[in-house]
Amino acid sequence: MQSTKQKIQDAAARLFRKKGYNGTSMKDIAQAVDIKAASIYNHFSSKQELLQNLLFDMANFFVKGMKEITTSTLNTEQQLEQLITLHIRATVEHTNAVALIAGEWIHLEEVTKMEYIQLRDQYENEFEALINKGKEEGKFVDVDTEIILFSTLSTLRWLYSWYSKNRDYNFIELERQMKICLIEGIKR
Amino acid sequence: MQSTKQKIQDAAARLFRKKGYNGTSMKDIAQAVDIKAASIYNHFSSKQELLQNLLFDMANFFVKGMKEITTSTLNTEQQLEQLITLHIRATVEHTNAVALIAGEWIHLEEVTKMEYIQLRDQYENEFEALINKGKEEGKFVDVDTEIILFSTLSTLRWLYSWYSKNRDYNFIELERQMKICLIEGIKR
């Protein structure tokens, strides 16, 4: 059985995704959990806190996953494969929260937004370093690193959208195909 | 000199992108144009109409471009190249409006939203048909068409984000690199 607090978080993620942060009222969230809007404040101090929890949980999930991968003994190509797996796992396990990453972070209040962007940039920089490493090792094709990064990341970030329409797609197969699509294309 | 009407549209695009549709008030838009909120209604009948104009202008831009390309005499690979050029052109010429495609279409009112989704699906289907054609001709690699489509489209759709941070990047070079990145990867 799910706790009320967890139910509120889940409903918030789903509604923020469907109607946007500002388009979702505390009443909407409360109704989805079958309580009154004021009761949410027994569990969270504000609507903004709900958004922050969702976004930072995901940001930390990715930053932590990146750290584990880059400090492993896997070779560069294997590390890139693991990054793809990381994104697929996040998407499958937290589809709605992942969807918020695409656009709803703009509704974080100013100070928090800057902290969030910092985490995102950190992640991107480590991703970029990995691609550069592969290029230095002569394993990857000679295309501008930033363009490879942006092309790869955009695909991984958009995955939630595709996954929402193809939830029955074979999971292992998706992983295999994405690795071909994203890695074979840049191998030399 | 830009007309007031055009200035309102441009400000709306910029603000919708920065603060979201619901996060942007008519007063915000008016202030950006240095008039009062009520004066906007001399040019547009509602805030919703502003969003609709922006999104459908872009949707029509893409649908029309697709039609021109697929009815041309170019071969499959060249047509795919032209599609990339189309997205780059849209992004450079209408950066803010293109940015709205990623997330703000959810704020279209219900009936209009369905029309919009229909246009989007039509575009995606024609894109998919092109990839299938390339595969049948034995020109493209044997990866699930939907995955190639989703990977390619997500990169093209996210381009506005990258472009916003790299406006000084050499334009011709971007086009060349993107074609390598998106087409070489799926060629066989």
Added chain:
DNA sequence: ATTTTAAACTAATGATCGTTAGTTTTGTAT
């Protein structure tokens, strides 16, 4: 110069929203 039209303004309306205060209910520990 006069009329007409377009586009700005002021002021107000009704609705919704996030949040708070105060109260009651529910469940748990003693």
Added chain:
DNA sequence: ATACAAAACTAACGATCATTAGTTTAAAAT
């Protein structure tokens, strides 16, 4: 059974918002 804490409720607040009505100003046409 009683006491306590957690979590629900009702009611109300101040603020903001999209939009409308009515008025004034500016520009264009006659």
